[in-house]
Amino acid sequence: xxxxxxxxxxxxxxxxxxxxxxxxxxxxxxxxxxxxxxxxxxxxxxxxxxxxxxxxxxxxxxxxxxxxxxxxxxxxxxxxxxxxxxxxxxxxxxxxxxxxxxxxxxxxxxxxxxxxxxxxxxxxxxxxxxxxxxxxxxxxxxxxxxxxxxxxxxxxxxxxxxxxxxxxxxxxxxxxxxxxxxxxxxxxxxxxxxxxxxxxxxxxxxxxxxxxxxxxxxxxxxxxxxxxxxxxxxxxxxx
Amino acid sequence: xxxxxxxxxxxxxxxxxxxxxxxxxxxxxxxxxxxxxxxxxxxxxxxxxxxxxxxxxxxxxxxxxxxxxxxxxxxxxxxxxxxxxxxxxxxxxxxxxxxxxxxxxxxxxxxxxxxxxxxxxxxxxxxxxxxxxxxxxxxxxxxxxxxxxxxxxxxxxxxxxxxxxxxxxxxxxxxxxxxxxxxxxxxxxxxxxxxxxxxxxxxxxxxxxxxxxxxxxxxxxxxxxxxxxxxxxxxxxxxxxxxxxxxxxxxxxxxxxxxxxxxxxxxxxxxxxxxxxxxxxxxxxxxxxxxxxxxxxxxxxxxxxxxxxxxxxxxxxxxxxxxxxxxxxxxxxxxxxxxxxxxxxxxxxxxxxxxxxxxxxxxxxxxxxxxxxxxxxxxxxxxxxxxxxxxxxxxxxxxxxxxxxxx
Ligand SMILES: Nc1ncnc2c1ncn2[C@@H]1O[C@H](COP(=O)(O)OP(=O)(O)O)[C@@H](O)[C@H]1O
Ligand SMILES: [Mg+2]
Numbered sequence: 001x002x003x004x005x006x007x008x009x010x011x012x013x014x015x016x017x018x019x020x021x022x023x024x025x026x027x028x029x030x031x032x033x034x035x036x037x038x039x040x041x042x043x044x045x046x047x048x049x050x051x052x053x054x055x056x057x058x059x060x061x062x063x064x065x066x067x068x069x070x071x072x073x074x075x076x077x078x079x080x081x082x083x084x085x086x087x088x089x090x091x092x093x094x095x096x097x098x099x100x101x102x103x104x105x106x107x108x109x110x111x112x113x114x115x116x117x118x119x120x121x122x123x124x125x126x127x128x129x130x131x132x133x134x135x136x137x138x139x140x141x142x143x144x145x146x147x148x149x150x151x152x153x154x155x156x157x158x159x160x161x162x163x164x165x166x167x168x169x170x171x172x173x174x175x176x177x178x179x180x181x182x183x184x185x186x187x188x189x190x191x192x193x194x195x196x197x198x199x200x201x202x203x204x205x206x207x208x209x210x211x212x213x214x215x216x217x218x219x220x221x222x223x224x225x226x227x228x229x230x231x232x233x234x235x236x237x238x239x
Numbered sequence: 240x241x242x243x244x245x246x247x248x249x250x251x252x253x254x255x256x257x258x259x260x261x262x263x264x265x266x267x268x269x270x271x272x273x274x275x276x277x278x279x280x281x282x283x284x285x286x287x288x289x290x291x292x293x294x295x296x297x298x299x300x301x302x303x304x305x306x307x308x309x310x311x312x313x314x315x316x317x318x319x320x321x322x323x324x325x326x327x328x329x330x331x332x333x334x335x336x337x338x339x340x341x342x343x344x345x346x347x348x349x350x351x352x353x354x355x356x357x358x359x360x361x362x363x364x365x366x367x368x369x370x371x372x373x374x375x376x377x378x379x380x381x382x383x384x385x386x387x388x389x390x391x392x393x394x395x396x397x398x399x400x401x402x403x404x405x406x407x408x409x410x411x412x413x414x415x416x417x418x419x420x421x422x423x424x425x426x427x428x429x430x431x432x433x434x435x436x437x438x439x440x441x442x443x444x445x446x447x448x449x450x451x452x453x454x455x456x457x458x459x460x461x462x463x464x465x466x467x468x469x470x471x472x473x474x475x476x477x478x479x480x481x482x483x484x485x486x487x488x489x490x491x492x493x494x495x496x497x498x499x500x501x502x503x504x505x506x507x508x509x510x511x512x513x514x515x516x517x518x519x520x521x522x523x524x525x526x527x528x529x530x531x532x533x534x535x536x537x538x539x540x541x542x543x544x545x546x547x548x549x550x551x552x553x554x555x556x557x558x559x560x561x562x563x564x565x566x567x568x569x570x571x572x573x574x575x576x577x578x579x580x581x582x583x584x585x586x587x588x589x590x591x592x593x594x595x596x597x598x599x600x601x602x603x604x605x606x607x608x609x610x611x612x613x614x615x616x617x618x619x620x621x622x623x624x625x626x627x628x629x630x631x632x633x634x635x636x637x638x639x640x641x642x643x644x645x646x
Contacts, residue, residue, distance in 0.1 A: 052555070054554075054555060074559070074560060075559055075560075075561075078554065078557055078558065078559045078560075079557075081554075081555065081556075081557055082556065082557025083557075087555045087556070089552075093548065093551075093552045093555075095549055095552065095553075096255070096549075097251055097252065097254075097255035098251065106553070106556055107556040107557050109244060110553075110556060110557035110558050110559075110562065111557060115243075115244065154556070158557070
């Protein structure tokens with residue numbers, strides 16, 4: 001489903017470049033639930049952004065479905081993003097002046113779905129997240145967990161094949177975190193690939209597979225549980 | 240691009256931050272408002288002065304005399320210089336070659352009676368050419384003829400105020416009136432634009448000299464310069480001025496004793512003043528527009544900066560750069576357009592409220608130059624569009640993830 005081959009990426013710095021991804025090889029199958037772990041600055045977000053076509057890369061190849069994603073134009077990128085991918089962010093990134101319903105419906109606007117249908121589908125999706133009674137609320141009127149549910153509903157509205165979540169529970173307390181993880185597991189159970197960046201071991205433990213990044217390379221990749229053992233760079237070490 | 244959804248989006252963002260919207264609106268609206276009002280006032284001033292000139296033909300020279308202020312050739316100052324028929328005759332026959340002229344003498348506050356009505360009006364003695372020199376539109380009957388002057392006829396032409404005040408419903412032409420007790424026949428009546436010109440009673444100068452003033456004195460002379468250019472009329476002025484000073488022993492620097500005023504030159508002077516005023520208004524207007532444009536640019540830059548994260552989110556949700564660009568640019572355009580239009584309306588309304596209170600000898604009918612104002616509005620809207628476009632282009636060029644990292 002997703003295949004990265006020899007991906008390298010560096011950021012331009014004042015005195016040269018900062019290599020962040022240093023040769024990533026990675027296959028993720030349809031329907032997997034994957035956690036990407038690693039200490040702060042190890043390149044987790046960068047990797048997720050490459051996977052999400054939000055950011056380019058310098059070297060290597062990326063195939064999504066059967067399509068080569070290297071050298072996509074900005075417009076093509078936007079189209080693949082809107083057709084295949086859904087995003088969930090740590091800080092929710094709901095648009096402040098739009099209601100929950102309007103936020104959820106927004107991706108359909110960019111797919112040129114008619115207004116009535118947009119609202120209907122957004123309402124349904126909010127219902128699945130148990131949020132239909134909050135449809136008319138502005139983000140500022142919602143709790144953290146509720147905001148993340150709206151954000152997940154927004155990510156799911158376009159029926160993506162992959163959900164990419166960057167620290168989706170990073171801003172939530174542990175009870176709410178588990179509720180959100182529960183939602184993401186249900187999403188995964190419906191056949192959607194879920195990729196979660198996290199630095200919390202118990203979040204990673206709820207995924208099928210954990211990939212550990214260190215300094216821009218994958219140092220561990222395996223079934224969850226296998227990697228949760230406390231190592232020198234313990235997963236429990238806060239960063 | 241201009242579909243309903245875009246407008247709903249724009250309505251959303253515009254109302255999301257009312258202060259920001261108000262500030263943008265204010266900078267644009269105020270700019271247009273100031274421009275409109277200044278244009279209007281400038282125009283009113285020009286109108287007023289032009290109207291004042293409208294009383295007299297532009298190609299005339301007025302000659303007046305007064306008392307001397309400087310001693311000259313053994314004569315003491317404070318001597319009264321009086322023009323006489325012989326002066327007029329000499330000047331028009333020997334000194335200059337004027338196509339038309341008239342002597343003029345006025346008796347203020349004379350009593351004019353018709354049947355049981357009476358009132359005070361100025362009586363003015365003039366010659367047949369005078370109606371062309373002073374631009375007196377005849378509304379009925381006839382003007383004074385050369386024959387009236389030759390025969391010293393007791394006939395008069397009255398302004399339309401007398402029709403209202405003395406004759407009421409009666410037919411004025413052919414009616415007999417008493418001027419300071421002496422009976423005259425009304426042969427015509429005229430109507431001028433505004434003011435006291437309409438209260439005048441014109442009679443032949445010769446009749447006035449014989450019946451009322453008993454002398455050959457002339458108070459003013461009006462000379463036509465025909466189609467002479469400014470240079471030619473100036474030469475005429477100098478010739479008349481020089482002749483009168485010579486004949487009446489007036490010092491060349493005496494400004495009061497002999498005054499020869501060229502309307503054409505005066506008009507040219509006003510023209511220069513108005514060119515200056517117009518230029519001034521343009522410069523002020525230009526700066527106002529510039530300030531408005533800078534205000535819009537500034538606010539749009541802040542708007543886009545504030546919305547960088549939002550732009551990133553939208554891109555992550557499938558928005559293309561084009562859709563985001565058009566959103567911001569249309570927003571900038573509609574903001575400037577609406578507030579500019581409001582400023583325009585406010586400016587026009589202000590002028591309309593002020594206009595009735597601002598009628599003055601040198602101020603009339605302040606008007607809005609719509610072409611200039613619309614140009615200004617377009618300039619501001621374009622400035623708004625560009626000033627939205629520049630930061631928006633920068634913002635959409637940021638990859639979505641950098642925008643998301645923004646906070
Ligand atoms: N836009 C950028 N420009 C320059 N350096 C960046 C940029 N984004 C990330 N980095 C750097 O790349 C490294 C990896 O960042 P990131 O992928 O966000 O790490 P993580 O998510 O694992 O904490 C960090 O050192 C970070 O400072
Ligand atoms: Mg990160």
